[in-house]
Amino acid sequence: MNADPKSSCSETTEGEPTATMTPMPVWLVALMVSLLFLSAWYFDLYGGWFESKVFSPYVSVADVQRFQPKTGGIADTVARGKKLFADNCAVCHMETGVGNPANGCPPLIDSEWVKSPTATRIAMLISKGLSGPITVNGKVYNTGVMLAVGDSLPGSEAEKAEKIAAIATYVRFQFGKITVETKTAQVQAVRESIKDRTANFTEEELLKAEP
Ligand code: HEC
Numbered sequence: 001m002n003a004d005p006k007s008s009c010s011e012t013t014e015g016e017p018t019a020t021m022t023p024m025p026v027w028l029v030a031l032m033v034s035l036l037f038l039s040a041w042y043f044d045l046y047g048g049w050f051e052s053k054v055f056s057p058y059v060s061v062a063d064v065q066r067f068q069p070k071t072g073g074i075a076d077t078v079a080r081g082k083k084l085f086a087d088n089c090a091v092c093h094m095e096t097g098v099g100n101p102a103n104g105c106p107p108l109i110d111s112e113w114v115k116s117p118t119a120t121r122i123a124m125l126i127s128k129g130l131s132g133p134i135t136v137n138g139k140v141y142n143t144g145v146m147l148a149v150g151d152s153l154p155g156s157e158a159e160k161a162e163k164i165a166a167i168a169t170y171v172r173f174q175f176g177k178i179t180v181e182t183k184t185a186q187v188q189a190v191r192e193s194i195k196d197r198t199a200n201f202t203e204e205e206l207l208k209a210e211p
Pocket of ligand 1: 090093108112125130132136141145171
């Protein structure tokens with residue numbers, strides 16, 4: 001009736017767990033290696049290799065501004081030309097470009113001399129001035145004389161050309177709706193071809209130049 005104490009004791013001893021080395025499954029090793037490979041690959045692609053431009057790109061506001069794209073384009077030249085126009089042309093042609101018929105100053109708004117395909121004629125007349133009759137929008141103006149405003153601009157020849165180019169860009173943009181910038185090099189070439197001239201231009205002469 002009583003169980004044999006010896007046998008039950010020995011059964012318990014046999015059931016005791018034992019610590020043995022179990023080899024790691026191959027699939028787990030493969031998974032870890034591929035994860036390591038993938039993360040190294042990802043870091044290589046997107047990590048920037050701890051490059052300071054990536055991890056601490058800017059140290060100040062000035063630094064940020066240095067990397068902003070420059071405004072550039074026609075807008076800067078138009079703004080510069082607007083100021084030069086106010087200083088050198090508006091006294092006769094008015095800031096609004098309507099001209100002043102009382103003084104024989106023709107309008108610039110929609111003028112064919114302003115809107116011409118190239119800026120050659122306007123560069124010529126700004127440089128050396130204009131006298132004699134001139135037809136603008138079908139109306140003849142013959143009582144005023146435009147002085148050689150361009151030649152008398154302050155600065156070296158290169159500076160004059162740059163200023164005339166900015167004025168021409170502004171006038172053509174503002175009063176002729178032309179969005180092409182007049183380049184300094186173009187004005188320099190025009191001025192080089194007329195550099196020995198002292199007299200004002202006439203309408204007849206301007207019409208012989210490229211439109
Ligand atoms: C002293 C007054 C005066 C100033 C300053 C002056 N102009 Fe004129 N401008 C005239 C007169 C007058 C005429 C017409 C001349 C003529 O009848 O032959 C004229 C003609 C013109 C024309 C051709 C006709 C037309 O209306 O399209 C243009 C373009 C022009 N001027 C642009 C300018 C620009 C740009 C400036 C400044 C760089 C300027 N002028 C400065 C008086 C002036």
